[in-house]
Amino acid sequence: MRRSSLTLFLLLFACQRPPAEQASSPVAPGGAASRLEQAAIASGAIADPAKISPVGLFQRSHEAGRDALCVIPARNGDLHFGLEAIFGEEPACRGRGTARRAGDKLILSFKGGDRCIIVAQYDGDQVSLPGVVDLACADLCEGRGSLEGVSFPRIANDAASALRARDRSGDPLCAG
Numbered sequence: 001m002r003r004s005s006l007t008l009f010l011l012l013f014a015c016q017r018p019p020a021e022q023a024s025s026p027v028a029p030g031g032a033a034s035r036l037e038q039a040a041i042a043s044g045a046i047a048d049p050a051k052i053s054p055v056g057l058f059q060r061s062h063e064a065g066r067d068a069l070c071v072i073p074a075r076n077g078d079l080h081f082g083l084e085a086i087f088g089e090e091p092a093c094r095g096r097g098t099a100r101r102a103g104d105k106l107i108l109s110f111k112g113g114d115r116c117i118i119v120a121q122y123d124g125d126q127v128s129l130p131g132v133v134d135l136a137c138a139d140l141c142e143g144r145g146s147l148e149g150v151s152f153p154r155i156a157n158d159a160a161s162a163l164r165a166r167d168r169s170g171d172p173l174c175a176g
Contacts (some may be wrong), residue, residue: 047124050103050104052124052157054071054079054099054101054106054127055071055072055073055079055157055158055159055162056071056154056155056156056157056161056162057069057155057156057161057162058070058071058126058127058152058153058154058155059152059153059155059165060152064086064087064088065085065086065088065092066084066086066168067083067084067086067150067151068084068085068152068173069081069082069083069127069152070082070083070161070162070163070165070173070174071099071106071162071174072159072162073159074098078098078100079099079100079101080096080097080098080099080174080175081096081097081098081099081108081174082094082095082096082167082173082174082175083096083108083152083173084167084168084173085145085147087143087144090143091141091145092141092143092145092168093140093141093142093146093150094140094167095111095112095140096110096111096174096175097110097111097112101122104121104122104123105119105120105121105122106119106120106121106122107119107120108120110137110140112139115136116133116136116137116139116140117134118130118133118147124154125153125154126151126152126153126154127151127152127154128149128150128151128152129149129150129151130148130149132148133146133147133148
C-alpha cells in the first residue's frame with residue numbers, strides 16, 4: 001500500500017512540474033502561434049504579411065456608410081493614399097497624403113495644416129487605425145466623425161482599382 005501511494009505521489013508531482021527544457025526556455029505569450037505562423041509562411045500555406053504591398057483598395061460598407069482607403073505608388077517610389085470614412089448623412093472624415101511602411105505598421109502622413117500623422121496596423125489584408133488618434137487629426141472630420149478605430153479590409157491589391165475609387169461626391173479618392 002505504501003509503495004503504491006509513493007508511486008501515485010511521484011506521478012502527481014511529475015505532472016505538476018514542467019519538463020526541464022520548458023523551464024529553462026520560457027515561451028512568450030503568443031510564441032506558439034508565432035512559430036506556427038512562421039511555419040505556415042515557410043511552407044507557403046499563407047503569404048508573408050511583411051512582403052505584401054499595401055498598394056490597393058481597402059473598403060468596408062456598413063449601415064451608417066462606407067469607409068474607403070486607397071494606396072497608390074508615386075513616381076518617386078513613395079506611396080500616396082486617400083481615405084474617407086462616412087458615418088451617416090453628414091459626419092465624415094477625409095484626407096490625403098503619403099504613406100510609409102514600417103514593419104507591420106503603415107504610417108499615414110496627411111497633407112494639410114496641422115500635420116496629422118496616424119500609425120495604423122497593417123497585416124496585408126487590413127489597415128486598422130488606432131483607437132486614439134492625435135488631436136491634429138480632428139480637422140479631417142466633420143460633425144461628430146472620428147477616425148479612431150476605423151478599419152479598412154482589403155478588396156483589391158492593384159493600383160488600377162485604387163485609382164477607380166470615388167469618394168461620396170464622385171471625385172477620385174486617390175489622385176493619380
